[in-house]
Every structure is written in C-alpha cells, then in structure tokens.
Amino acid sequence: MNVDNVMVRAVRLTKRYAAGRAEKVALREVSLAIPAGQFWVITGPSGSGKTTLLGLLAGMIAPTSGEAHLAGRPITHLRDHHRALVRRRLVGMVFQEFALVSGMSLEENLFLPWVPQGGAGRAERARARALLERFGLAEFAPTPVERLSAGERQRGALIRALVADAPILMLDEPTAALDSENVRTLLALLLALRDEGRTILATTHDRRLAEDPRVDGVLRLVDGVLEP
Amino acid sequence: MIPFRLTDRRASSRPARARTFKFRQLVGLLLMVASLWLMGWDAAHRRSGREAHTASIRAVVRLLGTADLALSSSSRWLRHPSITEPGAAFADGPAILDNDPAGAALGLPREVLAGFSAEPDVPPLMRERR
Amino acid sequence: MKRQLALICFALGSARRRAGRSFALGFALALVTFALSAVLFLTEALRREFRLAVATLPDLTVQQLAAGRPALIAEQEQAAIAAIPGVIAARPRVWGYYFVSSLSGNFTVVGVDTDDGAVRRDLALVSMNGRLPSSNVSGEVVMGAAAAAFFGLEPGDAITLPVGRAEKRLQLVGVFRSEVGLWTADVLLMSEADAREFLHVPPGYCTDLAVHLSTPDEATVVARKIADRLPGARIVDRQLMARTYDLTFDTRGGLLGAMLLPALVAFLVLVWDRLTGVGTGERREIGVLKAVGWQTGDVLLARSWENAAIAFQGAAVGIVGAYLYVFGARAPGLAEVLMGWSTLYPALRLTPAVEGGQMLVLLCLAVIPFVVAGLVPAWRVATQDPHGLLRGTV
Numbered sequence: 001m002n003v004d005n006v007m008v009r010a011v012r013l014t015k016r017y018a019a020g021r022a023e024k025v026a027l028r029e030v031s032l033a034i035p036a037g038q039f040w041v042i043t044g045p046s047g048s049g050k051t052t053l054l055g056l057l058a059g060m061i062a063p064t065s066g067e068a069h070l071a072g073r074p075i076t077h078l079r080d081h082h083r084a085l086v087r088r089r090l091v092g093m094v095f096q097e098f099a100l101v102s103g104m105s106l107e108e109n110l111f112l113p114w115v116p117q118g119g120a121g122r123a124e125r126a127r128a129r130a131l132l133e134r135f136g137l138a139e140f141a142p143t144p145v146e147r148l149s150a151g152e153r154q155r156g157a158l159i160r161a162l163v164a165d166a167p168i169l170m171l172d173e174p175t176a177a178l179d180s181e182n183v184r185t186l187l188a189l190l191l192a193l194r195d196e197g198r199t200i201l202a203t204t205h206d207r208r209l210a211e212d213p214r215v216d217g218v219l220r221l222v223d224g225v226l227e228p
Numbered sequence: 229m230i231p232f233r234l235t236d237r238r239a240s241s242r243p244a245r246a247r248t249f250k251f252r253q254l255v256g257l258l259l260m261v262a263s264l265w266l267m268g269w270d271a272a273h274r275r276s277g278r279e280a281h282t283a284s285i286r287a288v289v290r291l292l293g294t295a296d297l298a299l300s301s302s303s304r305w306l307r308h309p310s311i312t313e314p315g316a317a318f319a320d321g322p323a324i325l326d327n328d329p330a331g332a333a334l335g336l337p338r339e340v341l342a343g344f345s346a347e348p349d350v351p352p353l354m355r356e357r358r
Numbered sequence: 359m360k361r362q363l364a365l366i367c368f369a370l371g372s373a374r375r376r377a378g379r380s381f382a383l384g385f386a387l388a389l390v391t392f393a394l395s396a397v398l399f400l401t402e403a404l405r406r407e408f409r410l411a412v413a414t415l416p417d418l419t420v421q422q423l424a425a426g427r428p429a430l431i432a433e434q435e436q437a438a439i440a441a442i443p444g445v446i447a448a449r450p451r452v453w454g455y456y457f458v459s460s461l462s463g464n465f466t467v468v469g470v471d472t473d474d475g476a477v478r479r480d481l482a483l484v485s486m487n488g489r490l491p492s493s494n495v496s497g498e499v500v501m502g503a504a505a506a507a508f509f510g511l512e513p514g515d516a517i518t519l520p521v522g523r524a525e526k527r528l529q530l531v532g533v534f535r536s537e538v539g540l541w542t543a544d545v546l547l548m549s550e551a552d553a554r555e556f557l558h559v560p561p562g563y564c565t566d567l568a569v570h571l572s573t574p575d576e577a578t579v580v581a582r583k584i585a586d587r588l589p590g591a592r593i594v595d596r597q598l599m600a601r602t603y604d605l606t607f608d609t610r611g612g613l614l615g616a617m618l619l620p621a622l623v624a625f626l627v628l629v630w631d632r633l634t635g636v637g638t639g640e641r642r643e644i645g646v647l648k649a650v651g652w653q654t655g656d657v658l659l660a661r662s663w664e665n666a667a668i669a670f671q672g673a674a675v676g677i678v679g680a681y682l683y684v685f686g687a688r689a690p691g692l693a694e695v696l697m698g699w700s701t702l703y704p705a706l707r708l709t710p711a712v713e714g715g716q717m718l719v720l721l722c723l724a725v726i727p728f729v730v731a732g733l734v735p736a737w738r739v740a741t742q743d744p745h746g747l748l749r750g751t752v
Binding site: 282289293 | 453476678681685
Binding site: 051052055060061080081084087088093095096097099100101102103104108112113114115116117118119160 | 360361363364365368371374375639643645646647648649650651652653654656660743744745748749
C-alpha cells in the first residue's frame with residue numbers, strides 16, 4: 001500500500017560491477033523518492049550512472065545493496081520472474097536506443113512485450129490504436145521500424161511504453177536523437193501525460209529538459225552519487 | 229489532443245510494407261507437414277498396390293527357382309544376371325572373398341564363406357615319412 | 359497453447375529477418391537429409407522386394423563343385439537327397455548364363471517343364487504381356503522386359519541366337535511385366551529341352567537341385583546329411599541367401615553413407631559455427647526482448663522454435679525430395695550405384711518400405727541437434743545485462 005504517495009523510491013541503492021581485477025562502483029548509496037503524478041528529471045554527465053539507476057528503479061537489474069520500491073512495493077528481493085511481472089504492470093520504459101527490433105513493423109514492436117503471454121489482448125490493441133492516432137503514427141503501423149525517422153521511432157517506443165497503461169513512465173535520454181522542435185514536442189507530451197496522473201522519471205544530460213521550469217524536480221547524479 | 233508536426237519525411241514517400249510475413253511462414257510450415265503426410269499416404273497406397281502383385285512375384289520366384297533380384301552382388305551362389313561386376317566372374321571358389329570393397333576391408337562372416345553352417349567331419353591329414 | 363503459437367510466430371519472423379542465415383542452414387540440412395534419405399529409401403525398398411519373395415525360395419540349393427568351381431550335378435543325386443527324412447522334394451533345375459557379345463553381358467536362361475501343371479499355374483499367375491508358352495513346344499521363349507527391349511522384340515516377334523556353332527530360332531510369346539522386373543529383367547524362360555540346348559547341359563545332368571523341406575528349421579541338419587551323401591557339394595540355405603543379400607545392401611548402402619560422411623561433417627561444422635556465434639544483430643534483439651520484459655526462458659524457447667522451424671523445414675524438404683527422387687524419378691544415378699555396374703538394368707518400380715516411425719526418427723535426428731546447438735550461446739547472451747546488449751557493450 002502506498003501510504004505516503006511516493007511512487008518510486010530508492011533506499012541506499014548501490015551497484016558494483018566487476019571490471020577485470022578491479023571493481024567499478026556505478027552507484028553509491030543513492031536514495032530518492034518520487035511522488036505520484038510528478039515529472040522528475042535525473043541529470044548528470046555521461047557515465048554518472050543515470051542508466052544504471054533507472055535500471056535498478058525499474059527492477060531490470062538487481063542492486064548490490066539497498067532497495068527499490070515501486071508504488072510502495074519493495075521489488076529488490078523478488079525473484080526475477082515476479083520482478084518482471086511487477087515491472088510489466090507498473091512501469092513503462094523508453095530506452096535511449098528505443099529498443100525496437102529492426103525488420104519488425106511498428107505494430108509488431110508495440111506488442112512485443114505480450115508475445116510470451118500469447119499476444120496482446122483486445123484492451124492493449126485498442127489502446128495502441130488510440131495512441132497511434134494520437135501521436136500521428138497510425139499510417140505507419142505496418143511500416144518496418146528501420147524505415148521510420150528518429151522522431152517517429154521515439155514516439156513508437158513511447159507508445160509501446162504507454163500501451164500497458166502503467167502508472168509510471170521511465171525514459172532514458174529521451175531527447176538524445178531529437179532536434180529542438182521534436183524536443184519541444186516531446187516535452188509537451190510528457191507534461192500532458194503527467195497532467196493525466198502518470199509519474200514520470202527521465203534521465204538526461206540535455207539542459208533543455210533539465211532546466212524547463214514545468215518539470216517538478218531535478219536530481220543531479222555525479223560519479224554514482226546523488227548531489228544534495 | 230497533442231498536436232504533432234510531422235517534421236520528418238512524408239508518409240507518401242515511404243509506402244508502408246505489406247502485413248508481416250509470419251502467416252505466410254506458418255503456411256509454409258503447414259505445407260511441409262502436409263507434404264510429409266501426403267508422402268506417407270502415397271507410400272501406404274503404393275504398398276497396398278504392391279500387395280496385389282505378391283502372388284505374381286511368388287509365382288515368378290517358383291518358376292525361376294530363385295528370389296534373387298536382378299542385381300549385381302558378385303556373390304557366386306546368387307544368380308547374378310547380366311549385371312555382374314567386372315572380375316566377379318573369376319571368383320568361383322567357395323572361399324574366395326567377394327570383390328565387393330567391403331570384403332577387402334572386413335572379412336565376411338564365416339558361415340557365408342563356408343556355404344552352409346555345419347561342416348562335415350574331415351579326417352585328419354595323413355603324412356608318411358620316407 | 360496460445361503462448362506457444364505466439365512464440366512460434368515470433369520465431370518464424372526472426373528466421374525471416376535473418377533470411378540469409380536461415381536459408382543457408384536449411385538448404386545445407388536439406389541436401390544432407392536428401393542424400394541420406396535417398397540411400398535409406400532405396401536400400402530399404404530393395405530389401406523389401408527381396409523379403410517379399412524369400413519365403414518362396416527352396417530351403418536348400420545343392421550345387422556340385424569340380425576343381426572348386428560350380429559344375430553340373432547328376433540328376434540321379436536327386437533320389438539320394440529325396441530319401442533323406444524331412445525332404446519333401448528335390449527338384450532338378452536347368453538354368454545358366456548365356457553370354458551375348460553385343461550386350462557384353464549375360465542373360466539368365468531358365469528352363470521349365472512347360473507341360474507341368476504347377477508350372478503352368480505359376481505362369482498364369484505371373485504378370486505378362488502376350489501369352490503363355492505352349493505345352494511341350496520347342497522354340498518359344500518368354501523374356502524379361504529389359505531383355506526384350508535390348509533385342510527390340512515384341513510378343514509375336516522371333517529372333518535367331520547362336521548356340522555353339524549352330525543357331526536356334528526363338529519366338530517371343532510373352533514379356534514379363536515391370537511388376538516382376540526386378541527378378542526377370544534379364545531372363546529368357548523357355549522349355550527345359552531348349553534350355554539344355556542353349557546351355558549345353560546334357561540329359562541326366564542339371565545345374566543344381568532345389569530342395570524343399572517339411573520343417574525349414576531342420577535345414578542345417580539336412581544340409582549336413584546331404585554333405586555326407588555328396589562330398590564336395592556346396593549347399594546354400596535360404597537364410598544364408600537372405601543374409602548375403604542383406605550384406606550386399608548394407609555394404610553398398612554403407613559405402614554410400616561413408617561417401618556422404620565428409621559432407622555431413624562439413625554440415626555439422628557449418629551448423630556449429632552458425633549457431634554457437636550469436637551475431638551483433640541477434641545480441642541486440644535479445645537485449646530488446648529482455649528489456650521489454652521477456653524472461654530468459656522465453657528467449658530460449660523462441661530461439662529453440664526458430665532453430666526447430668529451420669531444421670524441420672530443411673529436413674522435410676530433403677525427405678520429400680528424396681522420396682520423389684527415388685519413387686517418382688526412380689533414383690537416376692543412385693540406383694546404378696546401389697545395383698552395381700551393369701549392361702542391363704531392370705526398370706526400378708519400387709515400393710516404399712520405410713515406416714512412419716523411421717521417418718519420425720530421421721526428422722528428430724535432424725531437428726534435435728540443431729535446437730540443442732543453439733541453446734547454449736543464446737542462454738549466455740540472454741543472461742546478460744539488457745542495457746549492455748542494447749548498447750553493444752557486452
């Protein structure tokens with residue numbers, strides 16, 4: 001139960017990787033709390049651990065120590081299978097590289113997460129159709145994704161994250177491949193989604209996103225440590 | 229409704245590809261299964277057709293006195309028909325190995341060389357010294 | 359079921375996206391399966407034809423040896439053999455090889471008593487174009503289809519063949535049909551008197567004796583007794599003949615299989631190389647799947663279906679192709695290798711002898727190694743960090 005309305009919480013999250021004989025610390029005792037229905041940005045230079053933090057918060061990778069909570073539910077100590085189930089229900093993820101499979105159409109990519117369950121249901125298909133219309137991509141549904149522009153692929157990845165109708169949206173460097181016009185468009189979209197009640201967390205080193213006054217909060221990560 | 233300006237290439241310059249090919253491939257897979265089934269059906273049909281000729285085949289074997297097929301075997305006690313390997317005609321002795329390559333590498337089972345499975349009693353060699 | 363169907367459709371899509379690799383593997387597998395299946399189909403079909411008739415063989419065949427070579431046997435030995443307990447009949451047979459220089463090969467001349475009721479009944483049962491030879495009439499012959507074709511004869515035509523310094527005119531009254539072609543291709547069936555003339559077998563002698571027993575299991579015992587009565591005779595029993603034919607088919611089939619071995623090894627190397635390396639594109643795709651929520655097990659299952667689909671289609675194409683090649687086209691090229699060198703080949707009208715169970719085994723042998731070979735590399739990739747896979751850093 002989410003008593004204090006915190007949708008995403010990290011408690012002293014630490015992640016160490018083996019790098020040859022030495023050990024690399026990607027994140028060091030990171031704690032944060034993102035309230036429900038807000039749009040937060042995590043900024044920092046390249047290699048500061050933003051992607052790793054997002055992966056830990058989304059339950060994609062397990063921390064070396066510490067805990068992550070989604071909608072008041074701790075996910076760190078869940079088994080992989082249960083963690084994946086929770087993630088599918090609570091988090092829509094947009095990756096920096098869009099994570100679209102070349103050779104598959106936009107539509108097939110949208111329903112990729114549901115293949116192991118036997119395919120997307122009617123509700124997901126209806127939501128996908130509506131989102132494609134809303135984002136102006138309806139006619140590109142059968143188009144192979146490698147034929148789409150970067151902006152179209154970005155929107156496609158966003159649609160896939162929204163089809164599951166998850167309350168939390170996480171985006172990793174969403175503006176990396178976009179021009180200014182598309183960045184403005186994306187920002188407007190994310191704010192609209194925030195206003196609809198979604199909790200949004202985006203990592204970026206793009207100042208256009210980080211310094212926008214309409215963003216609810218900005219956290220700065222440097223060398224794996226969250227600046228106060 | 230969030231307005232989107234399509235600053236990218238127009239859709240008309242990039243015709244959408246036809247729907248995915250997965251159904252075509254599934255059909256391909258099913259066709260393969262159907263081909264195999266058809267093959268099995270044809271084999272069973274041919275076998276039952278062949279049964280009708282069994283009486284004829286047995287009659288021929290009785291007439292000819294042999295069931296050997298008109299194939300070359302280079303074995304001297306099977307009839308060979310016009311189809312004999314060169315050199316096989318010279319291998320007439322009961323224990324002469326067949327010219328088949330396998331016979332050169334590995335010996336044939338002894339009973340095949342002997343010609344029948346039981347050997348008659350043979351008296352020991354008698355030697356006389358001057 | 360729905361889950362498996364969805365994964366299969368995804369797997370088929372993956373195979374299509376990697377069309378070059380899929381085609382190369384499937385094609386190579388189809389070739390190897392085709393070759394092995396064709397050899398298997400042909401040898402089993404030939405073996406089946408032989409086994410169809412082996413029960414009708416005489417239980418024992420007695421030949422006389424002289425100077426270590428088969429010689430004519432005196433017909434009077436028949437009485438001595440017939441007197442052995444367990445022997446139903448000892449029938450003298452007149453048959454042999456007749457060399458024709460223009461063929462550079464031999465025909466098999468078989469003499470039968472055209473007056474004998476049992477012989478006439480058998481002649482009536484045999485598939486033949488034309489008519490039966492008349493009772494006790496000289497100069498009539500029934501030929502095998504290949505022999506008649508060689509001489510360019512049809513029923514009603516006549517041919518004069520040299521016999522020693524003389525000649526013998528033979529009228530073709532009948533031609534054996536292709537259903538019995540495997541046994542009769544080179545046969546010239548005539549009256550016993552004509553056969554003796556052709557083969558220079560004097561009266562009182564015959565080529566060998568066909569012995570029928572009341573209890574076939576006693577063949578060994580009776581053979582020993584015959585050997586006692588006829589020192590120097592060679593006695594061949596039915597089981598031995600069957601065994602020799604099996605050996606022949608096994609040898610030839612095995613030889614062909616051994617010749618295919620380098621191709622099989624090359625194919626296995628190709629499979630190993632293609633399946634154990636997971637390319638950059640495939641690694642990224644696995645990263646995407648893990649990133650969007652697929653479990654490692656889901657990834658492995660999809661990969662297994664993909665490899666199974668490629669292997670199944672390749673093997674099925676090979677097997678069906680081999681079936682059409684052997685039973686439709688009559689195995690040109692391969693049939694000659696299995697039958698041996700010849701100047702006169704029977705028309706091969708073979709019946710499939712391989713059962714459904716054997717086909718299933720063949721399919722499994724093709725599919726399972728493929729699937730297994732692809733699992734380990736896929737597992738190694740699927741257990742890595744999805745972000746690293748997406749970026750190409752792992």
